Amino acid sequence: MLCAVEAHHAGLLGTRTRVVSRAGLRPLAVTRRELHRLGLPDGLELAGPEPDMPRPERGAAWVVGDAFSGRVQLAWLTAFPRRVVIVDDGLATVRLLELLTRRPGTPLLRARAAGGALRSALRAALGTAAALRLRAAARSGRLTVFTALPVPDELAEAVRSTGAELVAHDFAWLRGQPLHGPGPRERTVVLGTSLVRNGLIHRERYFTWLSGLGSAGPVAYFPHRREDPDDLARVGRQPGITVYDGGGPAEMTLRGLAAEQRVLSLPSTAVTSLRVLLSARGVTVETVRVPDEWWTSRAAPSLRSHLSMFAHHDTGAVR
The missing domain is CATH 3.40.50 (Rossmann fold)
Structure with a gap:
């Protein structure tokens, strides 16, 4: 959510952006409240949480964090956003960049712990189809990855060679906001x-x-x-x-x-x-x-x- 705000502030999403959060997650509710308290950039709306993921409108830019979500991947196959912008979602962001630069048949699947949930044939097929769609978006210049993470030079070059735009940021919007109250006193x-x-x-x-x-x-x-x-x-x-x-x-x-x-x-x-x-x-x-x-x-x-x-x-x- 915070990185979506930063992407809007950086001018990547157009003049108006609507951010929808998942329902039932307290950390998202707290983040939404704190962002409102700081004062949002012009043109940004933090909508109320919704139980279902809204589908991207045809011809609009679609901003997502979790590119490994089955719901997100299914939406890529059944909707046609004008552009896809991927914002940081933890360690998974770098894994996504690595997978995008591999051979075309490589599916978009999370890094798993040994002995974790089985990857069904259906889930692997969805990950492969989503990867093909995302690589196609990159080739046509319709994919942007917005990240504050340290992307190794070799990987960054490989990502850009796919046609994707890789944009680094340093939390410019958040750094410009006033502090409210002291932090913890412990050293x-x-x-x-x-x-x-x-x-x-x-x-x-x-x-x-x-x-x-x-x-x-x-x-x-x-x-x-x-x-x-x-x-x-x-x-x-x-x-x-x-x-x-x-x-x-x-x-x-x-x-x-x-x-x-x-x-x-x-x-x-x-x-x-x-x-x-x-x-x-x-x-x-x-x-x-x-x-x-x-x-x-x-x-x-x-x-x-x-x-x-x-x-x-x-x-x-x-x-």
Whole structure:
């Protein structure tokens, strides 16, 4: 949602943009409320949440985040938007760019943990058809990818060779908005992770690391939207750790941190975004490398490699 606002601000979507969010998701509701509080750019409407995904109007630009969604892919096959703009949706954005540059028969399917849900023949067929349609849009100059993520030069060149437009941004709109209220006072801020709930890292390893941080000094913990409530309750019982109910994106919640503070996070796109937003404030944002012994058997080597690209500039480490 935030990146859709940034894309509108950057002039990629025309003079009027209507953003529709999924119903029943509290983080989206919080983000929508905070964006309204900041004051929206001219021509942008944050519509109320809808239970069903609206179909793109013929001849209009269609902005999506999750290009691996079956509903989104089906819409690509049954609707004819004038242009498709893909905005950041976490780590999946870079995987999408990688898949777009592979051989034409490569389907658009998520990176999966080993032992995850079976990819049915029907789902693979949909992913293949959607990839063909998206590559056709790229060849005709009707595909734009709008991202704040660090895209390797070789990959960026390969994406542009498909005909797609690759546009980098640095949260220009959000950086220009006034701050409302102080952030957490703790020197160390930890971003929560979904890796535990998804069964990709061992729970006890993670909690041992958190316990060590809490014993070294006060820690502010900002949960990931997919963390298990029981795990969050356990985090809150760790000495020295305070769990904050941020709700909205870390990019909005933590952009007021001070130079004496630091942010720690396991591999996450939020690390990249926060570095962009906080570099001028002198705040250190560190990616914590995940030791080999943390990973479970569900974490396929390809998934580990995919996550590791966000640790190229890290200064954090697990000890």
